[in-house]
Amino acid sequence: MSEKLQQIINRQNNALVGNEQKVEEVIQLVGFIVGDEEFSIPILSIQEIIKPISWTRVPQTPAYILGVFNLRGSVIPLIDLRARFGLELQKHTEETRFIVMKNGDDVAGFVIDRLTEAIRMPKRDVGPAPDTVAESDTMIDGVGKQADRIVTILKVHKLLERNF
């Protein structure tokens, strides 16, 4: 009897451990479109996603910095990802969103063309960034392979890094 019980407990434990491993391996991302490509960032680095609101231009900054906007009393920089990636500017549409990303104390809003979906992806499906991009300078953290497409995962800390 006790042997049987032990077996059951063991099995349960195993199952639990197995589950945990599975949970650990899955990463959660939020996908969005900029230009023709789908990008994604870890869900935990997103503070919030809002519809476009008005912003104030800040002089003496590169073109991809649209300015600053007021997010409930905080003044937050706004960066256009199209311009950041060297794409042609496009007017905001109904689907345009600001993704407010944070990394530690650094916070900034990013203009994206539209959101796609929240993605759960096993870690093993994430490959390294293509060799062609310079290792230290790249904004790409890796490439996630999904059944029908590939998703570029971006480095949030790199996006939030001032480079001018």
Added chain:
Amino acid sequence: MDEFEEILQDFLIEAFELIEQLDQDLVELETRPDDLDLLNRIFRVAHTIKGASSFLNFDVLTHLTHHMENLLNMARHGDLVIDANVMDVILESIDLMKALLVRIRDSSSDAGVEVAGCVERLDAVANGEASVVPVAVVVEPIVAIKAVEDEVDYSQLSEAEVEAEIERLLAEKQTEAMAKRSSAQVVIEEEPDYSNMSDAEVEAEIERLLLEKQAQDAAKRANKSQNSTPPPPAPLAPVVVAPVPPKVEAAPPPKPAATPRRSEPKEEGGESKGGATVEQTIRVDVKRLDHLMNLIGELVLGKNRLIKINDDVEERYEGEAFLEELNQVVSIVSLVTTDLQIAVMKTRMLPIGKVFNKFPRMIRDLSRELNKKIELEITGEDTELDKSIVEEIGDPLVHIIRNSCDHGVEIPQIRLDAGKEEVGTIQLKAYHEGNHIVIQIIDDGKGLDPEMLKSKALDKGLITEKEADGMSDKEAFALIFRPGFSTAAQVTSVSGRGVGMDVVKTNIEKLNGMIDIDSEVGRGTSMKLKIPLTLAIIQALLVGVQEEYYAIPLASVLETVRIAKDDIYTVESRSVMRLRDEVLSLVHIGDIFEVERVFDNSEHAYVVVLGLAESKIGLIVDTLIGQEEIVIKSLGEYLKGIEGIAGATIRGDGGVTLIVDVAALMLMAKSVKSTVGQTGSEAKKIGVKNSASDYCVMIVDDSKTDRTIIRKSLEPLGITIVEAVDGIEALNILKQGDHFFDGMLIDIEMPRMDGYTLASEIKKYNKYKNMPLIAVTSRSGKADRMRGVESGMVEYITKPYSPDYLMNVVKRNIKFTEGF
């Protein structure tokens, strides 16, 4: 251990507070060496620190303070005359004590600071060897004065005084005898002159003795139990009671070289009068106050917003009963917020005396070092200002005062020759002026010679000859703030290295302050620093340029003037204007902040005259919005350090407005090429049309048929045509700015927004103020035409029309040039 930490913290706070007052007292003591109150106070400081440090096992500190105490005790009993030399040693020991305390604060240990030399000197002075040469202080002994001090006029002593003197001498003898008997001198030094003490003091003394004993016992115990603390109890140096000095006590107060005095000799911390008034204070961590201030900032923003909404509501629901109530609530909230803000600001206020206190000592040291006789007069040390500013203002003041001592006040002989009093005076004044605090430093020295300054600046290549010629005296005075400028012929350890005043300027600018120099050769120099009371919430002037707004700290705004475009002159490709008897250089805010300038045909411009530190500039803006209380917010890590922008604030409408960094703006203005008086460069760019398709016209009509007819009529021209179905859509297209439109064809009757409204909306846009609007409509009444003109239409085409007619009207209005 935690308990120990806590005690240590308390000890440090107390010790630093005591020391702050100490410098002041000591310098005063030199003036009034017989002031027993003062002596007692100083003695108590040394004593308190000694007691506590021995309890806390700081042996080096104990050793030092012990000897100080010893010396001071002698002085207190009249066994020692405090003259300049003795004072030098005492001050040296105080400095050492400070160093030790700082060390303890930083490393919780007082090891590593050498005190033996100082202790030796203390003892030597106590022994009456007045000739001891203290280190680091130039001894240009004021022999004459010393002589005066030593010479006591017995004839002036009253009988009672003589009695006292005898008694004192007797007591002294006894003390001396006791000293010889006792190896542990603790007892001796605790032997105060009881006859000179009030009851309260005797009480205090007894308590002190008890505490002392306890402290020492505790220290011994602690030492035994704590072998890990290496330094053994300080070796108790033999105490030598000074041989009875020839004559003392009633000596008339001598007039030493440096006589720093406060014009209002206010006895601060009159503890000797007994602890009757218990201070109702509580220590609060500055962080908490900062947090409170931040919250108030948010509240102020909320208030601004509320006021704005109230105004909007008022407009919309005029005459409704609930408005009254809303109004009341809004005004109460606004009132309370303002009061709250002032109240919290007050909690952060510190008297500027905190900074001023260190100057008497500084002047004393400087005057000894420079062989000058300088008196410092301080007024308004109770004037309060924000803690953060108090912290920042110290350094600039040190520089200015050092400068006044070194370059301003002359040496005594020259002063006498010039018919001035031998003793130079430096006045340090502080007072409130509106939302500012003014600090004035006035010396009666030789003054600044503008010609000399100019030639000096020329030599150093700081200015050109041309600049020098056109310089007013004030501008010449301002040269001393240039980096690399130094007026001292000889570089001394005090100043003349050409860094000081430059630092002053930067620091004052950081505080949004202004500097005003006034000087007269031979009469002296006055420097006026004007500094805003707080930094977090400020009054700002809001200005507009095109469609952007900027906030300028009102502290830097001297005045605003409205000028005609004709009043702007160009001198060497720089714009200037005449403001009363001054020539003011101008810069357009749009040039500084890269504002896209579309059309600006107004004949007038507003000039905001900015003043900062000692410089002035005129900033041209399109509109003045008004004055508002704003809360400074940082732009964050990502955007920090943007040139010309000090921060941002959130306005009543929820939008973000950038705050102008006036100091940076003035720098930028120097390198910006002026475009004042020219039409915007953007406008020129638009004017260049290379092909027919560069022309762009919008058709606004709700009927698809009409739109097609118009399109067909214009197609032969080859111009770009954009269509919109109603006013709202047309406005959106304009806002997006994908195209720059040369003209618009507008139907009058449309859903959502009609043609008239659209026209007047478009006219609100600076960019399209001058765009021709052509009405295309079936309404042909005169009234309709009138309305069309009123709303800004330039042409009125009534349906039906011939395609040619339409095309020609459009061609004429968009100034279409054929031949592409």
